[in-house]
Amino acid sequence: MRKRELKLVITFHTTADAMEMEQLCMRRQMPGRLIPVPSTISAGCGLAWCAPLEWREPLAVLTGQSGIKEEAVYECLL
Secondary structure, X not given: OOOOOEEEEEEEOOHHHHXXXXXXXXXXXXXXXXXXXXXXXXXXXXXXXXXXHHXXXXXXXXXXXHOOXXXXXXXXXX
8 A cells, every 4th residue: 555645735726737746847858647536635627736745836837827727736645
């Protein structure tokens, strides 16, 4: 069984925003992956971006510059 770690979880209003986040992060070689929204969180589209906590600021800059609208940002044990 994998050890649970505190992770950054970014939720989105739309699936298009979630997928755009994935594409941007892949192009810029930023860590993370799309996951189903954890059951402890309620979100619009059902997809979330999961990344290491230390990437909070760079990811916030990325979403701000690209116009991606995140719904909320959480720290979750995953």
